[in-house]
Amino acid sequence: MNHLKATVAALFAVFLFVSGNVAQATAEGTEQSLLSFSSGAFVIQKPAEYGGIWSGFWLLDENPKIGWASAKGKIENNIWVIELAEKTLLKLVEFDTAGIDGKGRGAKDVVLEISDEGLDKGYQKIAEFTLADAVDGQRFPVASAVPGRWLKLTVKNNHGAKDYTELMDFRGYGDQLTKTSFPEASGTYATNFNDFHLRQQGTAVTGCYEYKDGLLNGGIEGRILKFTWQERERKGPAIFIFSQDGKQFFGVYWLEGNEKNAGGIWTGNRKSAAIGSCPHWSGGAQEQMSKELQSSGRVRLYGINFDVDSAVLRSESIPTLDKIAGMLKADGGLRLTIEGHTDSSGTGERNQVLSLKRAESVRSYLVAAGIVGDRLKAEGFGSSKPVSANTTALGKAQNRRVELVKQDEGTSINK
Incomplete structure (x- = not known):
């Protein structure tokens, strides 16, 4: 054949x-x-x-x-x-x-x-x-x-x-004809990469899996869980789709740098509502964001969602935004650039403007939450830095994101 x-x-x-x-x-x-x-x-x-x-x-x-x-x-x-x-x-x-x-x-x-x-x-x-x-x-x-x-x-x-x-x-x-919420995803799953422990906090999702010190950090958009996974020697993006009852998921993962190539299949069945833990997992969205920023200087966020073709934040994004504010309050010396990214739909100029406005919306929320504006810079990159190809809706979903970038101490940040 x-x-x-x-x-x-x-x-x-x-x-x-x-x-x-x-x-x-x-x-x-x-x-x-x-x-x-x-x-x-x-x-x-x-x-x-x-x-x-x-x-x-x-x-x-x-x-x-x-x-x-x-x-x-x-x-x-x-x-x-x-x-x-x-x-x-x-x-x-x-x-x-x-x-x-x-x-x-x-x-x-x-x-x-x-x-x-x-x-x-x-x-x-x-x-x-x-x-x-x-x-x-x-x-x-x-x-x-x-x-x-x-x-x-x-x-x-x-x-x-x-x-x-x-x-x-x-x-x-x-x-x-209906509009149902994303099923509660927290729990322990038996997967083809051993047990998988997932914690959902609003649209923010973090977790770990018992294979090569695996970690994940991501969020929910519509019916899709988008996240970044990381193991001892490799990392990349992934997408999960859950069954209506939340008891099963089907997913595809990619290796960083090879997102336009073939993905691998990741499947799981929920075995317990208890989240469980891993020795290498800090346990929550705020802790995981902080850990990634310290280790790599950058964290890719999913779960900060906006109205269609708009920079208006959806209310479902508030838990994730509050975790960012909490992280900044816990580390008074932390200074961030907030990057907005879109997919390739629309013109390059329009996407750049939209991505900047979305980054500015995040910055405005954090300032209103008590973070000094001088610690935050907003930048928009439109569709110029995709993490997946823009040829299907799933690829585009990966490219719609916010990223946080840690600034070196002493760096001057202007809006």
Whole structure:
């Protein structure tokens, strides 16, 4: 089979990784699939697969260059169950098959069913389509206006291949009818990197994991947990999506300096509501920020969120901002530059102005909280310093961030 050979280049686009309707633009100015990781959709069940880069998870990554291939010979009746972030009325769906790895392997006849009763009951058929072989951007209206939270996708067959059935990407657009909060994430998880201990404080998230002194520091935006992980000899960014009940997560992580390359998969199941601890973890957002600033002089923050295309801070950001203020009050000699960063949507000039205004909003909050303004400098870099590619919503989410940079003692800071 030529899967690995034919898609090695596509690996370099993996995830290069919030609600709306078909015509609605997201905060980043692009149409947003409600069946994507970036919208908080979660794969509950996936069919047998070839594995590796041909996993059923990749249907939701908004990248048509990699996707799913069935287990050899299992070419019929392959089923996914996808938990949507909200109760959703789908109006339009889209399929990509141009990236398949052999003639006749593309998914052909597909059925969509939706349920609002649970992942294993109450499904109603809402649409049935016949796809063309090896064609991207195949869009279809959804015939039945039935809302639900769990979507079942059945790929019945392919275009004649006897070995594999393949589907590269699956997207959906419509209306989200509810707005639920991010599930409480604090607790201990069994993961493929040993036990993982997570503490959520508002949108701020810190934690540790029992593998090479692993630490994390990040925050929540919409249905996504974005963070930076660090081990003894390496570090990088990561994104987690949690199931509705908070008992499972699916994530992708990258190595620093290789964020545009393929990510690794990080999965976990909650084993206890108790957070637990690690010998190498200081235990909270404020402590973790301080530790990173002392060790590297810089900390990347997620969980400071703003209104769409605006510098207005959302109220959910207050706990994180208060932790920054607490850190500054605890260390009267600490002086910081607050950096604002955006993704690449919009013009370079507009992004630079927006990023500066967002940094200034953070600075203003900290000054109002009692921090002397001379200790704080605001700078905006727009989209000039991405930490991930801007080709998907998940990649863009990584690039929207605030960073704190420690200034040398004696440095003069002017706003």
